[in-house]
Amino acid sequence: MAVSHVEGTSVGAVAQESTWEGNVEELRGLVSDRALTGETMLLNMGPHHPSTHGVLRLLLELDGEQIVTCLPDVGFLHTGIEKNIEAKTYEKGVTLTDRMDYLSPMSNNMVFCLAIEKLVDLDVPARAQVIRVICLELSRISSHLVWLGTHALDLGAMSVFLYAFREREMILNMFEMLSGQRLMGSYFRPGGVWRDLTPDFLPTLEKFLDYFPAKIDDYESLLTNNPLWIDRTQGIGVVEPEDALAWGMSGPSLRGSGVNWDIRKAMPYSGYEQYDFHVPLGEHGDVYDRFFIRILELRESVKIIRQAIQKLPGGPFRSQNRKFVPPPRAELGQSMEAVIHHFKLWTEGFSAPDAEVYVSVESPRGEIGCYLHGTGGNKPRRVHFKTPSYMHIGALPVMTKDHFIADLVAIIGSVDIVLGDCDR
Amino acid sequence: MGVVTTTLDTAVNWARTGAMWPLLFGLACCAIEMMATQASDYDLSRFGMELNRASPRQSDLIIVAGRVTRKMAPVVRQLYDQMASPKWVIAMGDCASCGGVYNNYAVVQGVDEIIPVDVYIAGCPPRPEQLIHGILTLHEKIKGDSLRNAVYVKELA
Numbered sequence: 001m002a003v004s005h006v007e008g009t010s011v012g013a014v015a016q017e018s019t020w021e022g023n024v025e026e027l028r029g030l031v032s033d034r035a036l037t038g039e040t041m042l043l044n045m046g047p048h049h050p051s052t053h054g055v056l057r058l059l060l061e062l063d064g065e066q067i068v069t070c071l072p073d074v075g076f077l078h079t080g081i082e083k084n085i086e087a088k089t090y091e092k093g094v095t096l097t098d099r100m101d102y103l104s105p106m107s108n109n110m111v112f113c114l115a116i117e118k119l120v121d122l123d124v125p126a127r128a129q130v131i132r133v134i135c136l137e138l139s140r141i142s143s144h145l146v147w148l149g150t151h152a153l154d155l156g157a158m159s160v161f162l163y164a165f166r167e168r169e170m171i172l173n174m175f176e177m178l179s180g181q182r183l184m185g186s187y188f189r190p191g192g193v194w195r196d197l198t199p200d201f202l203p204t205l206e207k208f209l210d211y212f213p214a215k216i217d218d219y220e221s222l223l224t225n226n227p228l229w230i231d232r233t234q235g236i237g238v239v240e241p242e243d244a245l246a247w248g249m250s251g252p253s254l255r256g257s258g259v260n261w262d263i264r265k266a267m268p269y270s271g272y273e274q275y276d277f278h279v280p281l282g283e284h285g286d287v288y289d290r291f292f293i294r295i296l297e298l299r300e301s302v303k304i305i306r307q308a309i310q311k312l313p314g315g316p317f318r319s320q321n322r323k324f325v326p327p328p329r330a331e332l333g334q335s336m337e338a339v340i341h342h343f344k345l346w347t348e349g350f351s352a353p354d355a356e357v358y359v360s361v362e363s364p365r366g367e368i369g370c371y372l373h374g375t376g377g378n379k380p381r382r383v384h385f386k387t388p389s390y391m392h393i394g395a396l397p398v399m400t401k402d403h404f405i406a407d408l409v410a411i412i413g414s415v416d417i418v419l420g421d422c423d424r
Numbered sequence: 425m426g427v428v429t430t431t432l433d434t435a436v437n438w439a440r441t442g443a444m445w446p447l448l449f450g451l452a453c454c455a456i457e458m459m460a461t462q463a464s465d466y467d468l469s470r471f472g473m474e475l476n477r478a479s480p481r482q483s484d485l486i487i488v489a490g491r492v493t494r495k496m497a498p499v500v501r502q503l504y505d506q507m508a509s510p511k512w513v514i515a516m517g518d519c520a521s522c523g524g525v526y527n528n529y530a531v532v533q534g535v536d537e538i539i540p541v542d543v544y545i546a547g548c549p550p551r552p553e554q555l556i557h558g559i560l561t562l563h564e565k566i567k568g569d570s571l572r573n574a575v576y577v578k579e580l581a
Contacts, residue, residue, distance in 0.1 A: 146456065
């Protein structure tokens with residue numbers, strides 16, 4: 001929808017004013033002066049647009065087909081999750097974190113549980129840590145598959161979407177085995193995971209790991225050396241390493257510019273320091289490098305899961321500290337103490353000290369951080385998430401400058417934004 | 425006359441249910457399950473529903489997949505208004521049906537506060553099978569429609 005440059009010049013311009021909130025004067029300083037005189041065109045993209053990966057609105061200033069300014073407008077999916085968590089006990093809050101970055105709910109669970117565990121100093125058994133690594137890497141694969149499918153779909157490759165979702169369904173079936181839910185499992189809980197692995201989980205997982213690498217080759221044969229794909233992606237949306245750092249980018253989008261920064265290596269959590277894996281780095285910082293890095297990450301994730309299966313220890317899957325973790329159901333019929341713990345934990349919850357913690361993990365999109373401030377009571381005073389999609393949307397103006405509007409779709413796809421992650 | 429309209433109804437409703445074009449419109453988590461429903465495993469094209477149109481002018485059905493926030497509500501309403509009659513609405517998931525777990529300042533407590541809903545689908549998010557069930561329920565509803573009762577006919581009269 002084109003916005004009129006001079007108010008009230010024509011009937012069409014008057015009709016547009018009803019949906020245009022404010023006037024072009026308010027954009028002084030945000031867009032170039034040429035937009036104010038009407039020399040360049042202001043174009044609204046989104047919030048309903050198939051290629052903005054959700055409800056992102058971009059206000060574009062166009063000189064012909066070239067982008068002069070790109071102003072992101074976020075908040076169309078602001079759900080008040082952080083505020084809602086303040087009204088819930090710590091364990092119930094985990095359920096809400098699932099729904100932030102809905103392509104990798106496990107990463108959100110992980111960062112929130114890590115923050116709680118750090119705040120109350122709760123132990124996590126070795127078995128739970130390895131189960132968490134398996135789940136995190138599986139959700140990295142499933143998230144990258146959605147990214148791959150939709151990114152390729154935006155640039156005209158329909159079949160990749162269908163193949164990627166075929167493999168993703170297998171991962172979702174495995175999540176369903178563990179948690180009973182395909183997407184929003186809330187499988188990670190403070191002190192470990194909700195239930196132990198089911199007996200059929202590991203055989204299914206191993207079957208998947210044997211099957212999946214050949215499928216990555218299939219995706220690559222469709223895209224990696226495809227001249228059409230290379231024409232659309234190479235040299236597009238280049239971010240210099242300094243710019244990437246200055247704009248707070250993280251994850252594969254930052255590593256595409258060649259910056260070696262991965263939280264799994266830099267600040268290991270859940271025992272990531274025990275695994276042998278590479279962090280793929282790009283050279284040019286363009287759309288193609290960001291694409292190729294994620295493809296390599298798929299292979300690295302398979303490698304990590306194989307190592308995790310090898311070292312999966314026995315023992316409890318959740319902490320035995322009854323001040324924070326409810327007893328198993330079987331104990332309730334035998335032990336009065338177990339009944340008391342169960343009642344206390346499911347009605348009042350546990351208390352956390354009046355202190356603040358910050359932890360961050362490597363989600364498929366980048367660094368997701370959680371700031372948690374306890375009150376001494378059973379509910380947090382403040383929860384805040386630092387999310388990668390918000391940073392990447394903030395960096396869009398740098399990446400899209402002077403590109404054609406058709407390349408904008410490729411650039412948005414390449415930084416893999418999730419609006420639920422951005423707006424929360 | 426009755427025989428003619430009944431036969432015509434059957435033919436029209438068959439055509440409407442057999443090639444219904446949904447709006448390519450996703451809001452949040454449920455949109456991912458909607459994509460999964462359209463993808464290879466669940467294959468929504470079995471029901472003639474695979475052709476998602478990006479333009480509301482060309483679509484018959486809007487699947488409100490996800491939480492509708494106060495900032496997004498005017499957009500959803502405008503999209504619905506831009507669709508040509510006859511048009512249908514599915515509220516997919518708890519958030520679109522009733523606000524779900526978000527009883528707070530930001531979320532509209534059910535999309536039926538702003539547009540009329542034909543079928544509600546429970547779940548957070550609903551499984552693809554549930555979405556397919558909701559769509560088939562909508563098909564059943566359409567098959568019971570008669571041209572004589574159509575809202576847009578009354579609007580014209």
